[in-house]
Structures are given as C-alpha cells and as structure tokens.
Amino acid sequence: MSETVSITIDGRTVAVPAGQLLIKAAEDAGTYIPRFCWHSRMKPVGMCRMCLIEVEGPRGTLLTTSCTMPVTEGMVVHTKSEVVRKAQEGVLEFLLINHPLDCPVCDRGGECPLQDQTLAHGPGESRFVEEKRHFPKPIPINDLVLLDRERCILCARCTRFSEEISGDPLIEFVDRGNHTQVNTFPDEPFASYFSGNTVQICPVGALTATPYRFRARPWDLEAVESTCAGCAVGCRVSVQAAQNEVVRLLGVDVGATNQGWLCDKGRFGFEYLRAPGRLSTPLVRGEDGELREATWGEALDRAASGLAAVLSEHGPAAIAGIGGARSTNEEAYAFGKLLRSVIGTGSLDARVGDGLDAALAVGGTGRIDDLERAKTILVWAPDLKEELPVLHLRVRRAATELGATLIVVHPRRTGLDPDADHVVHYRPGDGFSVLDRLRAGADDLAPVAAALAAGPVVAIVGRTGLTEPPDLASAVAEFAASLPGAAVLPVTRRGNLYGALDMGLAPTLLPGRASAEDEAARAALADAWGSPVPAPGRDADGILQGLADGSVKALVLLGADPAADHPDRASAEAAVAAAGFVVSFDLFLNDSNRGADVVLPVEGFSEVEGTMTNLEGRVQKVNRIVPGPGLSRPAVEALDDLAARLGRSLGGGADAMAKEIALAAPAYAGITWEALDWGRGRDGMIATLAGGAAAPAPAVFQRSVAPAEGMALHLARVLYDEGTMTLAGPAFAPLIKAAMLHLHSDDATRLGLAEGSTAVLTGSRGSTELAWTRDDSLAPGTAYLPFGLGVSVGAAVSVTVAPGDGSGER
C-alpha cells in the first residue's frame, strides 16, 4: 500500500494516495472536476484551465488548476465555491466564443465534453457579437485523420500524445495567441502508426477519422467490450456498431495491456469485415472446375465425403490441418478436436513457418506490465512497432518515462532505436555469434552485458525476421532467463497464435500446454474426449512438404493462407495446390483456398463470442455485436457439423467448447466466460500451468551461420502489408508502400547500383527487379526486403543482388 494523505474536498475529508494529482484524487473520491486537457496517461499541462479549483493556503485561498496540483497532507480544497463556479464558466465561455457550434454535423456531437459542459454550466446566450475565428475546414493531417481547427480547443492532447506516447512529434502548435493552431509541417503528414489515438482523446470533434466520419451518431451506437485480434498484444477495445455494422473501435484503458491506446491497424482494421470480397455463401467446386455457391448442407456433405474418402483410402495420417492463429480459442480447440479426435490425425499446426518453437511460445514467464518495473529491457525480437505496435508503446514508455535502460538487438534499425541506450545491428545468420559474445561480455558488447547485469530485466524475444530460424529466439530466451530478475516475453505477431498453441494446435502440444509426447497426457485427453489421441504428427513445414511429395492428401484450413503467410510463399502455394482435397473455413477467398474443394464462410471478429490469449498468456473475452454477412456461420458450429457428418459431434457451440476447455486444458482451469465477463477477469486472466511448460525445449540448438557467399537476406514484416486486413480496408490502401530492397551504401557501391536505378534480387525462388534504397543501419553484406508486399524470392538465407536495367520492374 502506498502512503496516503488526508485532504478535505468541499468539506469532506478523504484519504488519498500521497503525491497524486488533485483532479484524480478528487475523482476517485467521488468529486468530478471538469477538464479538457488533462489525460490520465499523459503529463499535465494546465492549459485549458477548466479544472480550476480553490485551495486554502497560508496567504488565503489560491485559485489554481487541479490537474497540476499534487495533493499534500491537510490540503483543503473547494471545487464548488462561487469563485470556482464563475472561473469555470468563464473558461467555458472563452472556449465557446470562437467555436463554430456545428454540433449537428460533428462526429462528436452527443459525446462531446464541451457540449456536455456547456449544457451543464454554459451561458444561455452568447455575449460575443464579433465574427468568429475562421480556418479552412477540415484539413487532412494524414490518410486517416482530418483536422478541423475551428473546433479545436487547443488542449494539446494530440500534440502531447505524439510527442510523449508515440514519439512521432510531427503534429505541433504553430503561431501564437489568438492565431494558435494545431498543424503539421508543410508536406510532412502526421506519419504515425498510432494517429487514431489522437482522434479518440481529442475532447472535441476537431480530429476525426475518415473511416468513422459521418457514419453514425453516438446515440445510435451499440457497444460491446472486446479484444483486438490484430496482433498478439490483445488490446482491449470497445467495439461500436450501428445498424448491424461495426463503425468504430475505441481503446479501453486496461493498465496491464494497452493502457487505452490502439494502433491504427487495429483501430481501423474493422473495415475488412464488410469488404466486397467477404464470403457470404458456402462454395463447392463444380463439375466445370469452378467454385460455385452451395447450401450449407451440400457443402458440408462434400467436405465430409471428401475427407472420408481420404481416410478410408490412406488413413488419418494423410489428412492435416493448418490454421487457428486468427481464430478464437474455442474455434481453435474445436479445430484441434476435429483433427485429433474425429479424424485422428496428429498433423496440425497454427504456425505457418513463421512462428516460434512451441515450447518457447507457451513458456514465457513475463507480463507486459513487468515493463513498468524493469531496470533493463532487452528487445531481441521483430521490430515491435511494425508487428506488435502497442507493445512498442509500452516499451517506449518504460524507456523514456520510467527510466529503464533499453537494449535493442536486430539486423537493422527498429522503431525503438531512437529511444534505446544500446543498439546492436547484426548480419542475419550471425545471431548466435552475437549471443556468444554477449554472454561473454566481449569487446564492443561489454557495455551491453554490463547493462544486462542490472535487474529486473525484461527480455522480449522473438524472431527478428522470417529467414531467422526459431532456434535463435529459443537460445536468446534461454540466455535471458538467466539474467537477474528475468521476465521473458516470447513474441510473435499473429493475433491468437498463443491461444491456438494453448488449444493444442501444434503437433507437440495438447490443449492446456500439455505435451503431446507425454503418453499420460494423451491418455488423459483421450479419456476426456472418449476417443484415442494420436501421437505427434507433422508441423506446418512437414505438412507442406507432405502435400508436395504426396504423402499428405487432404488439407483442412481454418483461417489460414499458407501461400501468403509462409516465408517461402511460392513453395507453400505449390504445396497447397498439390493437395488432393482441401476444405477451407475462411472469411475471404485467398491464394490458398481459391483452389479448394469446399470453402465455408465463417464469422469473424465482432461476430463471434469467445476468448483469445495474448502473448503473455492473458486470456481475454471477445464479444459479438454484429452478425456475419449472408449465410456465414460461427466456425465452431461449422466444425461441429462437419464432425457430426464424420461420425461424431464435437459437443456443441462456442459456449460448450469454452466449458470443455476449462476442464480439458489444465492451464485454463477456472477461466470461464462468466469470470471474464463479470468477475475478476475483466482485464483478462493469465493462463498458467503449475510446474511450468510441458513441451520440452530442443536440447541442442541448430546454430545458424551467416552465408559465406552472397548477401544475407533479412525478411521482415511491416505493419501495412498486403494482408487481408489491410488490403480489404479502404483506409489502408494508401498506406501500403511498394516493396523496396534495402542495402548498405558500401554494398550499393560495390555492386555498382546507381542512385535511383533498380536492382535484381535473386533468391531460392527466382528473381525480381525492384527499386532499392540505402539503409546504413544494415550490416554490410545484408539485403533487407519487407515481407508481404508482393515481392517474394523464397526464404533462402542467401541471395544475390545485381544492377537492374528497368526492364523487369514491377
């Protein structure tokens, strides 16, 4: 318990935490002081002056702002005196004299603090008879956000957010006095992955988001609390819908995870739900070889008979499943149960060649909130800003606000580098030798090693890129676990990969982090399921290999697109194409299911109820607020119907699965929907397994080495890639940048690449000609290619680069 002091607010004496700001202390004690500029997650600025109150002092009462005044013992505060009332009303009048009062056409109308305050305290009529201040309205400050300077009350929330929280200070005050305005610099848009937060925290309708603008009035909105599925951070959101369509997502302030913030991809990504290509009818392959619409009955019959045929002819091992990392836990569980129990195959994986070793992924010991207390932070992981954006904000806060020493190890510059105390860039493949030298505190890494000796250490560990083998992350995690006060957070991007692994969607894992290699665990599960549980089969790479060589005949996909997700896209695409029979449960047609035999349209985010598990093992609720389009159905029900046709039902819908998970998955004991919705689990509940992770870590790490010849390829994701969420959401289209090859200047010179020319990149899967750019954050001898932007040369570690002549440019 922290120290408290007692203060008197309007005659009532209360105990409040020492040093807390008066505005917050009063609010917690039941006295709400009006405010515009103060925001609990940012430093106070005392600019709007709405929160004026009186404090008694040695020289009489002092009129002052409660958002800048820390409480002290014995403080006597008046929040409702005549002086306070007049001052607050005066401030409100000042804010209104130049305000356009266009509330009827303002997105904020109905949920605007300025409007509310005016109703409560405002003058009945205007005493201001002069002409109001005018600005052209609104002006775009980037592709997602518009600024109306006439509505702006100059509270500096947006500018503070970009400077303090996201570190993209490209939105600023310009001019002064009565001409003061928020603006961006000429020709420099507010380039931020987090710009939507400024819209959410703007206390008026000055900042509006293009995807929501004029879509709904606040009083027509329905809302439900849920969890963003965009990545594995698991930010809490309020999903808001009007007329059965999601129109807006707002961040919910959960201290342990997102602290109120969202990234723009998560916030605005909902548009893909109603994108034109969204599936609304089951599809089956017709006589003519084309997919055609079908009834659910027909489609499920086709799926069941196709799988049954493979089963009877080749046995269960010829069937495999990939997917689940974008699904809810209940869907993932149902998928695993269908594959293992009903079909009887042990070949299933939620990772698509881009994940972590399963033992590492489920073996994390850290929590995001450990960052608040960290002395030292090691980030040897993907560029968090690109892959786990709000985790990036949490690390940034720890480094810039809370004074933690930040160490970033990555093949090239990351979004955290500007705030890092130590930055190590290395050539892909050299990771193990960097780790050796770090362990030994050798040479240039001595200061880094010294910093790591100061605990508590939080280590965020993951694959820096897709050409890097998962073993390096496992080895780094093992090293990090030995550091003082270590908390290890293994990270990978995909929304519910952790939940899918927890539900047993890896050949080595059973639901609840039990090892599939453990006979007793398999027997226990077989008992619960009333059917045998097969021994571990193939992982995703093995399945794709099997499809390619014909040993695997049928593939079941649950929200997975190996042809796009796998680091070696071309091989994956060829493997899926070689499959004899493919059933896909999905929201869209994609490169993997366009050739499927049966495509079943399922409901997605905000259309189904269930749980998801974030990268720290936090189980959180996702909720339904709109129905899916057309004939789409919840995946669990579709999986159950398919299972029934194969001979045995899974036992019900998502709620039934949830109950079963709490029984069958040891780490999920006690985590129920009730507890998450209404009980102690409002901020999520951490799934833990007594006795630690069950799946064994590899005994010997396969050490990678940088290629002796050619260039080492660094292949890493960017936030706005050509994924379903970004491609289908109109808001993101302008944000997707063309792929560019990044090279160190020395290499460019050595290779004779002229400025502004193109380069030919040759990998294991062909060549491509594309634009190149200098990137001296790369180690010489490295080629960096953003993944998922349409350019693919395979995932070989070594590539060659040569000057292009422009003929092959895309």
Next chain:
Amino acid sequence: MTDSILFARMEAHPADSHTLARYEATGGYAALRKALAMPPEEVIAEVKASNIRGRGGAGFPTGVKWGFLPPDIRPRYLVVNADESEPGTFKDRQLLERDPHQLVEGIVISAYALDVEHAFVYVRGEYPRPARRLQRAVDEARAAGYLGRDVLGTGRNIEITVHLGAGAYICGEETALLNSLEGKRGEPRIKPPFPAIAGLYAKPTIVNNVETLSNVPWIVANGGAAYDAIGPEGSRGTRLFSLSGHVERPGNYEIVMGMSWRDLIFGLGGGIRSGKQLKCWIPGGASAPWFVPALHLDEPVTIDDTGRLGSMLGSGAVVVMDETTNVVAAALSVVRFFAHESCGECTPCREGTSWLQRILERILGGAGRPADLDLLLDVSDNISPGLRWPPAMTTICPLGPSVVSPITSIMSHFRDEVAAMIPGAVTAGV
C-alpha cells in the same frame, strides 16, 4: 549618500564607458577580485544584506531567491533576463549598451557565489546593438581572464553565452525564457516547480534581471550594509525609471526611491509637455494599473506604497498621459499589445485578450453597446477574478491579468468618458 550607482560611469565618460579600458580605469573588476577572495557564502550574505529586490518586475528579494537553490544538485545555471519587452521600458538597454562590463562583472561575481559554471544572457531580439556591445564585453573580459577557464587564477571556470531572442514579449517571463533558450516554443511553464528548483534543462537556475545583477559589483565593493542604507525600507538602493509619454524630458533616470510621483514627473521629467494637464500615468510598465493625480501624485515612489495602492513599480516604466489623451484609445493600445503577445497556451488569455481588444475597438468605432461596460469588466474578471492587484489568475502566467489593468483603470477612473463614447450608455459621474 550615493545617488548614482548604475549610471555613474556612463555619465562621467559618455564616449567610452562601454570599453574594458575605461571600466578598469574606473575601478572595474576590483569587486570581482574582492569577491573571489571571499568564500561564496559570504558573497551571498552581502547580497542578502543589501536587501536588493529584483528589477525585472515582481520585486522579489534577490538574496532570498538565491537561497532557494537546492544545495546538492549540479550543474546550476544563471540566466540573465535582458528581454526587456514591457512597453515603455528601455533601461536595461542603456545598461547593456553603455556599461556592459558592469553587468559582466555582476554575472561573474554572482556565478562565483552561486557555484555556477555557465551563465546565459537572453537579449531581446530587437536589441542587436546592445547584444553586440555585450558580446564584445564578454570577449574582452574573457581575454583579460575575468571569465572563461580558471577565472583570475582561482581554478574556477565561468562561461557566459549571449543569446538573442526571437521577438516575443512572453519570452521575458522567466519560464518562457527558459523554454525559448532550450529551443522550445516560448510558452510559460506551470509553476511550481520554480526555476530555482528545476529551471534550464530541468536544473536549478537563477533568473535575474540585467539591472538587478548590474548592482552586484557595487554591493560587493561597498558591502551589503551600504546598499541597505540607501532609500526607504523595502525599496533599498537606487532604481532606474524609464520616463516616457507626455513629459517634457523623457528618458531613463536613476533615483533613490521614496521621492513623490510629483517630484518624478514634474521635477525630473520637467512636467507635462506644452503646459498641458496631467491626466494619468502608468507607474510601472504596461501591466500595471494606472495612477491618477487626484489620488496618487503625492504618494511616495516605493515598491510597497505602489503595491498598497493597487499597482506596481514593475519594470520601472512610467508612461505619462496628458489631458488630450483618449483613454479608450490608450487602453486599446495596451490591450492590443497583450492580445498580440499572448502566447496562446491558456484559454482565458488566448481568447479573453482579443475579445477585450475587439470590444474596445467596437466602442472606439462608435459601435459600442451599453452592455459593453459591464461586459468589459466581467470578461476581465474571468481572466483575473476579483480584479485586484497583484492579480488572482485563471491563467498560467501574469500576462493574461496584465491585459485587465488598463480596463479596470479606465473603468474606475474614467467610466464616464468610456460611457460617453457608447450610444445610449448612461454616465454615472465617474
């Protein structure tokens, strides 16, 4: 008794008082040598004993301010406020131009006493010549060993950086000045913390006015007690006044405080030009509430008496207005200045100053409404509740309440004149 401390040298040697040669020839830098031979605490004790109060506006006792520095945090900074932007104020300019070594010596002595290694002088952007003179003095002093590394062989390093501002009045406010010096927007900071605790680059910082520090060599040379013996209690030492407006002899005057306003305006200033009648005057810079002859002419010119009467000596700018003055126009010019100089950071000042400006403009343009009389006061009250001086503030800094001073002044002393300009307004005999 001495009646010229700061201007003595330039009056005796108008041609070259700004040069090092003249400064040394007239006893310059002797005080520094004396100070360096004293323990720093003793130098501080002399300044405390002098009871000198700051000349930048607020009149805060300098020795007390110096005592606020936390003992164990380094580095500390000394920042000299040479922004002199208060309309009607031009005294610091004369000190910078005509006797810059006096200031440099004051800075070096103060820096020694306060254990400061780096002092900054923030010079008003419109003062290129004073800045050049000061820079030359700094260079000369460095060459002569009075500052820089190992000052006069004592092992102490003291550096002075001269920085030219960019032309905003608000950068005279000490925390806005610090922001500007750090390269940020010139906006006041929320206090506390005060600069003495967390100032430049969040380090303990003393901010003093040019005139304040120019007194330090004399105080050290003659002892704090000698300074404390000059002038009435609470207003010790001599003080510079910039007399301007409708007087016969405008200019800077160094006086011992305690004389009457009558002596200042009619004696030193030679009275009102062309034999006109005195109507009113601003006693201490544009921020100060105005004085009128019927109430204030025989009151003493001291910090405390002026405060007791609801105004202030402020920056020492005395602006005299004769009977021909249209007080609404005069008030508007002051209000317009503050509206123009409002930094825009806080709502009441950003919106209120220009609102008041526009009401006055309307009245002057013949489009006033009777309700404007109350409106002027009520809008003022929402910036400066209670309309007193020193002001209560709904704003971050005192610039906002400064705009109120001319309004309350004309409304309390010349209400009928204002009303007479408004069609339909009733005059009440004030």
